[in-house]
Amino acid sequence: MDHHTRAPTKGLREGSPLKRRAILDAARVLFVAEGFERTSVDAVALRANVSKRTVYDYYGGKSTLLVRVVEEVGQALMDSIHLAIRAHLGDEASLTGSRELEAALIAFALQVASSTIESSDYAAFVKLVSTEGSHLTEMSGHSLADAPENAIAERLAYFAREGLLEVTNANRAADHFVALSFALVINNGGVFGKPSVPDTTETITEGVRAFFRAYSAR
Amino acid sequence: MDHHTRAPTKGLREGSPLKRRAILDAARVLFVAEGFERTSVDAVALRANVSKRTVYDYYGGKSTLLVRVVEEVGQALMDSIHLAIRAHLGDEASLTGSRELEAALIAFALQVASSTIESSDYAAFVKLVSTEGSHLTEMSGHSLADAPENAIAERLAYFAREGLLEVTNANRAADHFVALSFALVINNGGVFGKPSVPDTTETITEGVRAFFRAYSAR
DNA sequence: GTGACACTACACCGTGTAGTGTAATAAATA
């Protein structure tokens, strides 16, 4: 894993890793909870038990703080997905039958959902990115956007090659998979912000089942 | 800023319907394009060719303006959906075969998408609501949230009764329908804000096809 | 001690912006 190693802005202080963490954590929580615009730098400093000046000395300003937060959470999501793929959808997995594959897909989606989405209001974070994303033109890791879906698409193509799925367009299939599982959990029950909060496990399970009905090789 | 929030119908001026429209239209366009926070009341007044004072005389303030905009667009969406349902999924429609139903579902989704979603960046509007929605606790018409999905669920249940679909939970099926069609168009290609902009028609068509594969009675 | 450094506390600036008060003016109405 390559780290920054770069000088994005000048005259920043290195400081203690603990304070860096505290600031970044505070920023993430507040951005997610209140939104980027509504979160003041003072509030971040207060929550991190750090002076406002230190926030500016560590990170260059509010916008860079947002960039760092997005980078970090995006990376966490990607790691989580790759981990879950290795755990349930790897090449060596003995997914010989249709039932096994369905179960594996469900397990995969459940693991990703529980490890990242549910924790710390990941849902709100995605909204944050898609909303405040206009401030993120300078995202170093655009990999954030494509990587997850690409990874899933690659696996689906693999299972298609194995004769377990019927997939003509892997990327679209991946979009459908995400739409039926994670997306449903994130914006709860549809695009029109419903208030109902059904069981995440059930939502994911049924979503993946529907995906499987649509894409399994008969 | 924690003052009042209470003066919905008190001391407001009636004024001319034209100016009301102009103000509301300007607010809608700017809120959608720039976001609620980033839009100043001055900008709204400027765009509506009206003095800022008039904006405050007509509507009570910025937040009420947002509420009115959300109410209106939500209503437009609902009307559009009901219209499309009547046009393609009505009881009297001669949907005897499986192929006809699939085609009708596609036509329905395409009509809703083209009449509301594409026009005037409805996508951005949905994001606006889901983001600034915390300011909308006092939404008079909560019908905005439930109605669309409920209407779709009702139709799906009907087709299930007719033996054309296999649906155990109509509401969940409706969620899946929306997720595979409108939601995919709105947040383009997945939850992780992809930059790609494929054809809306193709996205909708393929999404509904996938839905049909998952829910058609074999 | 002395210096180098990290950090805080705090005052401060500039700016953007919600919201109000009011005088002047245009338009409708009597």
Add this chain to the structure above:
DNA sequence: TATTTATTACACTACACGGTGTAGTGTCAC
């Protein structure tokens, strides 16, 4: 024409917030 009403133009308040400069304090190494 006189009066009332709608609307504008504009000044003005209040305030939140991003960002900076700086004085002072604690800490550690030499």
